[in-house]
Amino acid sequence: MDQRFGQGEIVISKVDDLINWARLSSFWPLGFGLACCAIEMITTWSSAYDLDRFGVIPRGTPRQSDAMIISGTVTFKMADRVRRLYEQMAEPRYVISMGSCSNCGGPYWEHGYNVVKGVDRIIPVDVFVPGCPPRPEALIGGILKLREEIRKETLMAPKAVERLLNKQKA
């Protein structure tokens, strides 16, 4: 590589490709967990599964984060906080819903008066990872899926503007 790039040559690429490549290979989620899915998420970060190899590093503040992994049961008490954390993240921002609870309420769908029946009721979700809880492989699968989505993005039609336009239409 140093032979190829070390002597002042230039690489020609599309801006889209360059930006998407940068975004998907330094994909920093907000480091927080809600319930038992968080244990699987932590395992995914551990040396055995090593999320770091995808450039996925947890950040301590929403201001520095690109994504949010909703790992666990979202209660109504937590819903306000989740929404606020999401709003504090800068665009472009992505959400992975991890596990049955945050996908649809999970085992609490009928009698869980305190559980939000799907985190997509409060924030837009990009990828749903099924499982109760999903194994680390499944979470990695979800992250790879999201990377594929990011790879397809283009500056000509940014998602956030599109969403805003849809909102104004509605």
Add this chain to the structure above:
Amino acid sequence: MTTEDIAQLIQDNVNVEVTVNTKQPQHEILIKNTDIEKVCQFLKNNNQLMFDNLSCLTGIDNGPKANTMEVVYNLYSITKSYRLTIKVMLDREKPTLPSVVSVWNAANWHEREAYDLVGMTFENHPDLRRILSPDDWEGHPLQKDYQEQEKYHGITVKYERD
């Protein structure tokens, strides 16, 4: 010391009505809701008993049919190794009883939990707020006839099939 002995001791020293129930494996004494603080104060400070530990405090709703609520106190005497279960029956329309925070500080959060989920009011509690549900939650979720609210902060509560 048996539950009957303890009940006798309470009757001799505190002027209250005490009923003993030994039908179940766990023997219990029943007292009136207004007497609970007096009795607990005695149980803690009496040299023969020294119930210095409130292991648990539970609120129970028996539903609109029975129209009663209960509060169960599980006491333990660390020095004497005695256990005691006290039950207090309440009117479901007006479930109030004195707080025992002045006797055991451990009762503070237990009573807040009973208030939050079952809905009985503890008089003279220093800080009777909800402990688990959000402050602006409607109703007490563990009541038998509890109906969840339709929306909370704009979020639909019920699960909907498409």
